[in-house]
Amino acid sequence: MREPTFWILTALVKQARHGYGIIQEVGTLSEGQVTLQAGTLYAALDRLHAEGLVAVDRDEKVDGRDRRYYRLTEGGTAALAAETERLARISRTAATQLAAVRPDLGPATA
Helix, strand or coil, rough: CCCCHHHHHHHHCCEEEEEHHHHHHHHHHCCCCCCHHHHHHHHHHHHHHHHEEEEEEEEEEECCCCEEEEEEEEEHHHHHHHHHHHHHHHHHHHHHHHHCCCCCHCCCCC
């Protein structure tokens, strides 16, 4: 899973959001490390929708402008959970390797 996809799905975990809301939440969750452009976001949402990972929650008109809200589907939740586990697994592997040569960089011990 590409990093922008990971962050888009993560931004939708707690609630449905419209495009600008997704962009803001990704920026917040990634601590400013990921900045999505509108074109990139909407292309990704179209792809994620086609893959069944997100669904249209509702459409609204606010101040004369249309807003489409997206929500995470069960498939999207499962894909995000699998990616989260994969990232945790590879992080543990790297931490174990680092601990062999630099104990100060290895896994934390309780």
